[in-house]
Amino acid sequence: MARVVGGSFKRITPEDIKPSRSVLNQLVDIIQEDVSGSSTRRAYQVFVTGGIGPGVTSSLFQTVYDQDFTLQTANPMFDITVGLFYSGNTVQNSKTGEDSAGKLLFPSHSLMMREKIDIYKQYASTLLGDADQAFYTPFQITSTPATSPTNRINEALFLSFKRLFARDAVKRETFAIRLYQSASVGAWHSDGLPPAGRANLNLTSISGSAIYTDIGASTNQRRTFGGAVGEVKNAANTDETAGLIFYDHGTVVLDMNLIFSASQKMSGTIDAMQAASTYNPYSTGGPSIAAGKTVMGGGSYANNVGNPNAKFIPDFMVSASMDDIIDHIASTRFQSGSLTAATFQNNTNINSTLIFCRATADEFNYSTNPTFVDSDGRIRAIDSGQEDVQRTFTMPTTVGLHDEFGNLLAVAKVSRPIEKNDEKDITFRIRLDF
Numbered sequence: 001m002a003r004v005v006g007g008s009f010k011r012i013t014p015e016d017i018k019p020s021r022s023v024l025n026q027l028v029d030i031i032q033e034d035v036s037g038s039s040t041r042r043a044y045q046v047f048v049t050g051g052i053g054p055g056v057t058s059s060l061f062q063t064v065y066d067q068d069f070t071l072q073t074a075n076p077m078f079d080i081t082v083g084l085f086y087s088g089n090t091v092q093n094s095k096t097g098e099d100s101a102g103k104l105l106f107p108s109h110s111l112m113m114r115e116k117i118d119i120y121k122q123y124a125s126t127l128l129g130d131a132d133q134a135f136y137t138p139f140q141i142t143s144t145p146a147t148s149p150t151n152r153i154n155e156a157l158f159l160s161f162k163r164l165f166a167r168d169a170v171k172r173e174t175f176a177i178r179l180y181q182s183a184s185v186g187a188w189h190s191d192g193l194p195p196a197g198r199a200n201l202n203l204t205s206i207s208g209s210a211i212y213t214d215i216g217a218s219t220n221q222r223r224t225f226g227g228a229v230g231e232v233k234n235a236a237n238t239d240e241t242a243g244l245i246f247y248d249h250g251t252v253v254l255d256m257n258l259i260f261s262a263s264q265k266m267s268g269t270i271d272a273m274q275a276a277s278t279y280n281p282y283s284t285g286g287p288s289i290a291a292g293k294t295v296m297g298g299g300s301y302a303n304n305v306g307n308p309n310a311k312f313i314p315d316f317m318v319s320a321s322m323d324d325i326i327d328h329i330a331s332t333r334f335q336s337g338s339l340t341a342a343t344f345q346n347n348t349n350i351n352s353t354l355i356f357c358r359a360t361a362d363e364f365n366y367s368t369n370p371t372f373v374d375s376d377g378r379i380r381a382i383d384s385g386q387e388d389v390q391r392t393f394t395m396p397t398t399v400g401l402h403d404e405f406g407n408l409l410a411v412a413k414v415s416r417p418i419e420k421n422d423e424k425d426i427t428f429r430i431r432l433d434f
Contacts, residue, residue, distance in 0.1 A: 126249070134152050177252070180335060271293060
């Protein structure tokens with residue numbers, strides 16, 4: 001039932017109630033400093049090694065915040081992590097076998113390989129419905145992924161946007177991300193050693209950026225176990241599909257073989273199960289690398305340093321911990337300026353109920369409010385002596401919604417009083433959003 005305050009009740013029929021649905025879009029803009037900054041990116045030390053040296057601790061993923069994550073007002077924007085497909089060359093060429101329990105075995109210079117494989121499987125299970133499935137670009141589902149490596153994402157970068165920003169879904173053809181395909185490259189000495197301080201694992205890129213976007217996703221709509229899915233393409237060459245975006249989950253899967261220079265030589269120190277200190281090739285006569293660290297690339301075999309030609313894929317992906325990989329990608333491949341690193345629009349579904357409260361010409365022209373009449377019972381809105389000329393009227397300001405027992409459930413206010421008389425037929429439209 002509906003009642004105009006000061007008036008009478010009127011029953012609302014099913015014909016007066018209409019459901020409605022609309023979509024609200026908001027622009028999300030993530031700047032480079034939020035991704036690259038150490039204070040805006042939170043790590044979770046949930047992995048730890050043991051047995052050799054001081055051990056290695058690492059996260060399985062990191063969370064990017066819109067400000068210093070120690071502040072109570074900080075909002076988590078997205079999680080970033082990496083994963084490896086089990087049947088990809090990076091895994092198959094580095095594993096040494098399996099034990100009797102079926103656990104994969106890897107050489108001592110590798111780190112967290114099983115965790116990287118498990119991350120890939122978790123995303124495949126959630127988005128594709130099968131933990132053993134692989135992500136492909138362009139998007140496709142094949143029954144035999146292990147024997148169909150064409151366009152398969154073997155080394156994946158996963159970005160999972162938080163519900164606060166992705167809301168109900170990411171809007172199609174609004175996603176874009178700026179990434180630097182190469183890490184900084186310094187001049188190398190003739191003996192194969194890099195100049196002091198020029199290890200490029202922690203040097204911010206200054207050129208070679210590319211923009212990847214889901215252009216064309218509105219015309220080529222596809223769905224899978226994880227909902228709507230689109231293809232992420234190189235904006236400068238739309239024939240190059242570099243990843244996938246799952247709109248309903250707010251998750252982006254990027255092929256690191258395409259978005260980054262996979263063959264670029266990488267150099268620097270990384271966490272490792274190293275019991276003793278090692279030679280530091282980045283500083284002539286400088287201090288050695290402490291236990292728990294090792295050198296990757298940039299050295300020489302004569303100095304007992306590892307592969308001097310170590311590449312981003314597979315060497316860095318195999319030897320580095322998850323934290324080392326994420327730190328490198330976040331700090332060097334997103335840059336550290338104030339430009340936009342990633343942007344998209346979200347969809348917020350608004351479900352509404354429209355209730356039409358109709359007041360016909362003969363209704364609600366009289367108020368039961370005691371002040372509507374004077375002590376003699378004369379209507380105050382009609383001038384004395386004009387009872388046969390003037391008509392009664394009201395100025396409704398509020399509509400109350402009641403249940404069948406007369407209990408007040410909701411109150412609707414109009415922006416200004418509305419005159420109601422016997423020459424007006426008025427409909428109050430009440431919108432309840434949820």
